[in-house]
Amino acid sequence: MAKNLTTRENDYSRWYNDLVIQADLADNSGVRGCMIVKPYGFAIWERIQQELDSRFKETGHVNAYFPLFIPKSHFSKEADHVEGFAKECAVVTHYRLKNNPNGSGIIVDEDAKLEEELIVRPTSETIIWDTYKKWVQSYRDLPIMVNQWANVVRWEMRTRLFLRTSEFLWQEGHTAHATEKEAIFESQQMIDVYGDFVEEYMAIPVIRGTKSSNERFAGALETFCIETLMQDGKALQAGTSHFLGQNFAKAFDVKFQDKDGRMKFVWGTSWGVSTRLMGALIMTHSDDNGLVLPPKLAPIQVVIIPIYRGEKEFEELDPVALKVLKELKASGIRVKYDNRDTHKPGWKFNEYELKGVPLRIALGPRDLEKGTAEVARRDTLSKELVKLKDLSDHIKSNLSEIQVQLYAKAKKSLDANINPADDWESFESALDKGGFVSAHWDGTSETENKIKEMTKATIRCIPIENKKISGSCILTGKPSKERVLFARAY
Numbered sequence: 001m002a003k004n005l006t007t008r009e010n011d012y013s014r015w016y017n018d019l020v021i022q023a024d025l026a027d028n029s030g031v032r033g034c035m036i037v038k039p040y041g042f043a044i045w046e047r048i049q050q051e052l053d054s055r056f057k058e059t060g061h062v063n064a065y066f067p068l069f070i071p072k073s074h075f076s077k078e079a080d081h082v083e084g085f086a087k088e089c090a091v092v093t094h095y096r097l098k099n100n101p102n103g104s105g106i107i108v109d110e111d112a113k114l115e116e117e118l119i120v121r122p123t124s125e126t127i128i129w130d131t132y133k134k135w136v137q138s139y140r141d142l143p144i145m146v147n148q149w150a151n152v153v154r155w156e157m158r159t160r161l162f163l164r165t166s167e168f169l170w171q172e173g174h175t176a177h178a179t180e181k182e183a184i185f186e187s188q189q190m191i192d193v194y195g196d197f198v199e200e201y202m203a204i205p206v207i208r209g210t211k212s213s214n215e216r217f218a219g220a221l222e223t224f225c226i227e228t229l230m231q232d233g234k235a236l237q238a239g240t241s242h243f244l245g246q247n248f249a250k251a252f253d254v255k256f257q258d259k260d261g262r263m264k265f266v267w268g269t270s271w272g273v274s275t276r277l278m279g280a281l282i283m284t285h286s287d288d289n290g291l292v293l294p295p296k297l298a299p300i301q302v303v304i305i306p307i308y309r310g311e312k313e314f315e316e317l318d319p320v321a322l323k324v325l326k327e328l329k330a331s332g333i334r335v336k337y338d339n340r341d342t343h344k345p346g347w348k349f350n351e352y353e354l355k356g357v358p359l360r361i362a363l364g365p366r367d368l369e370k371g372t373a374e375v376a377r378r379d380t381l382s383k384e385l386v387k388l389k390d391l392s393d394h395i396k397s398n399l400s401e402i403q404v405q406l407y408a409k410a411k412k413s414l415d416a417n418i419n420p421a422d423d424w425e426s427f428e429s430a431l432d433k434g435g436f437v438s439a440h441w442d443g444t445s446e447t448e449n450k451i452k453e454m455t456k457a458t459i460r461c462i463p464i465e466n467k468k469i470s471g472s473c474i475l476t477g478k479p480s481k482e483r484v485l486f487a488r489a490y
Helices: 011-020 038-060 078-090 125-135 182-201 247-251 274-283 312-329 343-354 365-370 389-415 423-431 444-457
Strands: 026-028 033-036 067-070 088-094 098-099 106-107 113-120 144-153 167-177 205-210 222-229 236-243 255-257 263-265 267-274 302-308 335-339 359-363 372-377 383-387 419-420 436-440 459-463 483-487
Touching: 011 026, 011 274, 033 038, 033 167, 038 144, 038 167, 038 182, 038 274, 038 389, 078 236, 078 247, 088 167, 098 274, 098 302, 113 263, 125 144, 125 167, 125 247, 125 263, 167 182, 182 205, 222 483, 236 247, 247 267, 263 459, 267 274, 302 312, 302 343, 312 335, 312 359, 312 365, 312 389, 343 359, 359 365, 359 389, 365 372, 372 389, 383 389, 389 419, 419 423, 423 436, 423 444, 444 459
Parallel strands: 302 335, 302 359, 419 436
Antiparallel strands: 026 033, 067 113, 088 113, 098 106, 144 167, 167 267, 205 222, 205 459, 222 236, 236 267, 255 263, 359 372, 372 383, 436 483, 459 483
16 A cells, blocks of 8 residues: 555655545535545544543533634734735635526526625634623623634635645634633644644644744734744644734723723734644654554554464454453553454554554464464564463553654654754755754844744744854854744745
8 A cells, every 4th residue: 555655765756645545534616615524534633632632621611513604804903913824815706607598507696795894703702702792791700711623714726635725624712701811821722732632642742932923913912923843844833822912902902991990902813723723633643654643542452463374264263353352442542453354464463564553463363272362563663472361451551652653753863853053054955954944033024034034934933942042143243132033944
């Protein structure tokens, strides 16, 4: 199966596209720029969704759902917000079709024009803050801690499965608070929730930081982010959390009466991750043989494959395999017993290797004689014989070890690809090598835009744990208070 994969060295972009398709994660659809998430890909997304949802609820959030359509008048109330998203918006103008009188097919009924155009949500701040105006009157109504799992539409010209599509799945949290302090705490808390999840669950190391004003979410006073690095040296934004200040509250007149009877504007946040995490997962761990999935995330952690010739051998193997299956399930392991007779064992080996299943158990007649099973690890492609009586403990230990080692490998790669640059020549050279470039910047939008224009690199983040060491901007030579991380990115 993976024999048809393009190698990463030959063409990284094609390798990625081949892998997404061949591993049954997603497919292109009949709608330009939109994707079909296939069952196996959606099973991984469900694992992401379930774990994140649990963490949201642990931090006091509840789920709701808001409309897909946003009145144009709502969208235009926050000036920075509309400017940031205007070029990506899909707009609904009519509500009815009719048969063409000349018989050539279906046309838009011009008599069914909407009184006000509707924006297909690119994000939900406007419709949600219009709702919060109805929900908030008193300090007793605060805080509002709402999240929704939804789809959004941002009309993209250049698309790539999971990484950038015109429609994608995501979650978006929207909270309202009585004080600035509470809102800032919330936005910082949620970037930590994302960072902990991505590192602990997805085994992907991240750098936590804030965005420059150019890269900040449209309508936010501060954007916190987690950034990571893919195998090809390009950066990827894995999650963002925005401190909105009172911008949306003022735009939609969301006020509350405090304990002293004074009317005040609410403070807000929003935060989200999307199916882009799937792209990060693929490009962080996978290899030329296919997917490599961290055990905590894998829909199937272990697959059992019987190896036999004829019905008699299968009848001898089957009870043993079923016993192993029962034991592993009892230990809380997500295990599949693939006893299909429509495919040969070798084909199955390739399939599960391509799909990144962390561990494979092969069980044949010789194994029965010896009381053993062959256990193969997907991450290292190593194999070993394990006594059947020790199998359950061995599997649990291996799964934990794989999770730790995948993170360690990715962390080592990230750390090795953060390179300092102190002048323009070394900056360009470091960018061409790939990875993050740690360099001084004079803090102006003009300089940032010029660097982007000249190199296609952007400021990915200003690390939260940055050391405040002064220096000179790599482009202008003007004073700088700290280094920031530049990179070319997805």
